[in-house]
């Protein structure tokens with residue numbers, strides 16, 4: 046797993062390196078500029094050589110400083126370069142000023158007010174070095190420029206860019222106008238303008254930032270390449286700060302999923318999934334099949350009497366047991382071999398759902414609560430929070446999250462007015478602390494947090510995009526995956542992270558046309574690809 050930084054963490058790492066004497070700020074800026082130029086020619090080798098024209102837009106801070114380095118290096122590589130500055134050269138911070146002066150020895154710097162649409166559309170490469178991690182408020186007078194960049198990116202597709210006679214757009218650290226911690230666009234008072242720039246390629250430094258993977262960030266960055274700028278001092282800094290870091294869930298090691306060669310089925314746990322009443326049973330069966338495919342030794346579907354026939358007609362490897370109401374559940378849970386419970390998919394939001402949830406939680410087993418098991422507590426979330434325990438995972442989508450945590454959802458929905466804005470990471474951490482269990486907040490940017498503040502993002506963006514997951518029932522399968530992993534003995538955080546990662550892998554394995562039934566059926570192929 047890699048870690049994602051906030052702007053403050055990146056500044057602290059940079060500061061620690063500079064204070065240790067291993068590097069100067071000017072050297073970091075030089076390496077950042079070199080990284081951007083390297084990434085440009087790696088992405089678009091055809092831009093090298095010949096009479097290529099680049100336009101570099103520089104801002105009033107160190108992002109602009111990187112821009113002046115990029116301008117100089119592009120010129121050294123044979124490009125004709127035009128530079129525009131937003132702001133006052135005399136007010137540039139020292140390292141940016143030094144690079145402004147160095148560029149000025151060979152080239153002109155025009156004020157951004159002289160930049161016209163024609164300049165942008167007429168060049169081969171447009172470098173956005175206006176704002177990076179330091180942007181802390183909207184920049185209304187740039188809305189028209191951002192709008193224009195979006196046209197360049199959207200109109201011609203990432204893979205085409207300048208090849209269709211349009212410029213390739215590269216953003217330094219971030220497309221300007223995005224909050225680097227939350228990925229939100231800083232708002233523009235006039236809705237006819239864009240809030241933030243768009244890019245085909247975003248080049249960041251040292252490690253990716255949270256905002257590359259949250260909210261609108263991923264949509265606007267195009268593709269993110271991270272360049273090393275030699276911040277080795279980071280190891281020291283990390284010792285004191287690792288708890289506050291947000292992880293990006295990456296490819297998991299096969300050992301993580303292996304089963305012991307000599308284990309029998311009860312070694313791998315017995316998951317109990319509760320079904321809704323007749324006519325609403327499909328969701329629970331999807332979850333149960335997910336739990337079995339992911340390796341729980343046994344999975345039982347607990348069904349009310351009214352749905353026994355319907356469930357029996359549709360189950361084979363998943364076992365079936367009649368469970369009527371909270372009393373029935375209490376009796377069944379006397380069997381301690383049921384070591385994971387999943388409630389919510391298709392359960393309904395009647396009063397007995399509340400009783401079932403409370404009974405399940407009092408049994409103190411690893412438990413996944415999803416869908417109706419969460420919605421049922423919209424009017425009284427504190428009752429739920431009072432009983433959730435550290436072995437629980439709750440898996441709300443945006444709507445369910447808002448019902449359980451209305452105040453947190455409101456903060457998250459508020460536009461970014463000052464930076465760093467409240468992010469989905471902040472929201473999920475706060476929700477987990479309040480709920481006292483692991484919270485998995487769904488979306489293309491699924492965020493998972495535990496009550497101690499550990500947090501990770503499962504990204505279905507960039508080359509892991511899985512838009513076909515937005516299909517009825519896919520969340521039920523995820524709840525099943527997580528309960529199957531809990532039955533296998535994974536900790537709640539591990540089960541949520543692993544389940545979410547495999548869920549996206551399954552969707553990508555199947556591809557377009559995916560429906561919820563297909564998801565669990567991809568697990569064998571996904572496991573094989575992992576080398577299991």
Ligand SMILES: NC(=O)C1=CN([C@@H]2O[C@H](COP(=O)(O)OP(=O)(O)OC[C@H]3O[C@@H](n4cnc5c(N)ncnc54)[C@H](O)[C@@H]3O)[C@@H](O)[C@H]2O)[C@@H](O)CC1
Nearest residue numbers: 059074077106107108176177178179180181182183184218
């Ligand atoms: N922190 C680091 O370790 C490194 C930072 N580098 C670069 O430095 C950038 C961060 O630099 P800064 O912290 O100077 O911040 P930025 O250059 O991103 O922007 C901040 C500047 O813009 C001004 N500003 C903010 N909002 C504005 C608005 N709405 N309208 C007009 N002006 C506004 C601020 O007053 C400040 O001068 C990074 O994104 C990266 O490109 C690199 O040089 C590599 C190393």
Ligand SMILES: Nc1ncnc2c1ncn2[C@@H]1O[C@H](COP(=O)(O)OP(=O)(O)O)[C@@H](O)[C@H]1O
Nearest residue numbers: 442487488489505511514515517518519520521
């Ligand atoms: N555009 C998308 N890209 C990737 N994953 C998505 C997207 N939209 C939804 N998902 C994922 O699909 C699942 C949908 O779950 P949910 O909303 O609970 O659906 P349902 O209740 O129909 O099962 C979640 O895991 C969510 O993260």
Ligand SMILES: [K+]
Nearest residue numbers: 173176217219
């Ligand atoms: K930028």
